[in-house]
Amino acid sequence: MQVIKAENLSKQYLLGSRQPNSVREVLTGVFARRSEPRHTLWALRDVSFSVSDGETLGLIGHNGAGKSTLLKILSRITKPTSGRASISGRVGSLLEVGTGFHNELTGRENIYMNGAILGMKHAEIKKSFDEIVAFSEIEEFLDTPVKHYSSGMYMRLAFSVAAHLDPEVLIVDEVLAVGDINFQKKCLRKMREVGESGRTVIFVSHDMASITRLCKRAIVLNHGSIVSDGPVEDVVSEYVAVEMGSRSERIFADEPQAVQSESVKFRKVRIVDADANTKGSFDIRQPIGVEMTYEVMSDGEILIPNLQLINQERVHVFTIHDVASEWSKRPKARGTYVSTAWIPGNLLAEGNFALNAAIVSYMPNQKVHLYVTDAVSFNVFDPMTGDSARGDFAGRMDGVVRPIVEWETTSI
Amino acid sequence: MTESKEITYIKPGGAIAALDLAEIWRYRELLYFLTLRDIKLRYKQTLIGVAWAVLQPILTTAIFTVIFSNFARFDTGAIAYPLFALSGLIIWLFVHTSVSFASSSFVSNANLVTKVYFPRLIVPIAATFGTLFDLVFGVIILIGMMFYFGVAVTSQILLAPLFVVLGILVAVTFGTLFSALNVRFRDVKFALPFLLQVWMIASPIFYPTSLLSEKWRLVFALNPLTGVIEGFRSALFGSAFDWTLIGVSVGSLLFFMLISLVVFKSMEDSFADVI
Incomplete structure (x- = not known):
């Protein structure tokens, strides 16, 4: 009614x-x-x-x-x-x-x-x-x-x-x-x-x-x-x-100076949720996906997507690059690729984050093909349902990350 | 359960809404508490509050008596001048106090008007009722004086409350009118004391209407207070009622009530936005 x-x-x-x-x-x-x-x-x-x-x-x-x-x-x-x-x-x-x-x-x-x-x-x-x-x-x-x-x-x-x-x-x-x-x-x-x-x-x-x-x-x-x-x-x-002016998606073809090197160019970087929807704001408990779409223009290089996470105090929180997928050791042929990195839920603290996106090679020589600062950004909030690292605490919690960790207490 | 639920309809204002007495009745408790608050604040805070309500009619009567019964010598018939003056004064002082008090009622209750809904008419009515104690004190003094002067009351005194009620209606009518105008036009604050002064002189408070020619009496009766005060005196002192004069005054009161309501209703929708 x-x-x-x-x-x-x-x-x-x-x-x-x-x-x-x-x-x-x-x-x-x-x-x-x-x-x-x-x-x-x-x-x-x-x-x-x-x-x-x-x-x-x-x-x-x-x-x-x-x-x-x-x-x-x-x-x-x-x-x-x-x-x-x-x-x-x-x-x-x-x-x-x-x-x-x-x-x-x-x-x-x-x-x-x-x-x-x-x-x-x-x-x-x-x-x-x-x-x-x-x-x-x-x-x-x-x-x-x-x-x-x-x-x-x-x-x-x-x-x-x-x-x-x-x-x-x-x-x-x-x-x-x-x-x-x-x-x-x-x-x-x-x-x-x-x-x-x-x-x-x-x-x-x-x-x-x-x-x-x-x-x-x-x-x-x-x-x-x-x-x-x-x-x-x-x-x-x-x-x-x-509100935070975050930019959860960036399509590079639209920009006058497409970011590209001789061998690779960015097509798109976006922040996605588990259902592959572009999203700019995340519940602290949810995993955050960073999806990079790039076009490889010459065969034979091992191209590693690389991300740097920066928080609102401009603290460089961490750097990640692909070390796990089959492509981490294997040269990519010409074509378009999509790599997604998953930042687990209950890891980051609340606040705004920006990502620098890069494509690098480590073998045979170390080389930075592409590097875009503040490529995308997103926000993490805690809905305070009691099952995050906050528990029932409602005040200010400092710290760059806020993981849920195991606690063990025994009486001795 | 859904059948019995009250439904609130929200529509644009504009047309002059009907006077919703049922709505005011529903909010009678708020009226009661606002009145109570005003009374408490007026009389509880200081002793002067009560003393003022008592001293004002007595002192004014004394002054009037000295001036008008010794120097001007108005013919007040069988009624002793102090009684004559006091009976008019207690009505006037009540109207004067409550109209001035009510006129600023919206401004002083601005926080209510902008934060809560209630029928707006309650505000000036409560302000008027809040000064009723002045009238009560006045009546007590009057009764004392009547004993002192040994006034022989007649059965006509039973009509006295009717004129008191009419006096209250006059106060509510003009209090409401000026309260609404004051929201929109802050110069009411400056004009009102002057208007009240003129009104007092135009009312038969310290002079009897018998001073006036028949024609002028009726012109003066257009002032609603003329009929109220004269009628009140006749009821108290047993003189003949001048029903023509009272009738004209009551007619005029009804006219002013209508004006006051129309003005109030046409302005009340915008109170919260303008105040």
């Missing part, structure tokens, strides 16, 4: 100060023929999608891509300029933590106030009041005006109220980054529970890790339009790839 259905939602804003802000401006505006054309901006343009019951949808995009506008329209804070949408079920929307909190009111008063603002019934708040207080860890300060709270306490209380909102459709804007690490974890767990409890959730975040963790499906907005929509892993990798 489709819970949310949006058809051609568009929102136009008038830009700049052209909108009259005082009565005088209105009056002068009436007499002065509109000399300047009004600057307009489509914050959202013909956005259509639907979300079915129990689906968790992540919204991704740059600042200004239209995510907030879309949330505001779905939350009925602002109206679309054109298009329509319908949402069935009680909608709870959380665009900010602690909306309506007032410094002069006590924690207790703010819980009721904020609950009412979020659309909770008095009885509901009463019912979950103890839970809210326990979750927020501020029992002792319940009857103190929140102006005396530390900012951490304030955010904890605010999030706790929000976390106990119990709608059928939940719309959440980036609100998870509150409090200390422990509280953040608690919030994430709570959010995941919400997603798993069968409620329909729309979630906006800049943090790809939390999007992949909380959502099954994602939509990318760019300049107010949907540019991709699909399973979260695909969409996120595609987005990250575009």
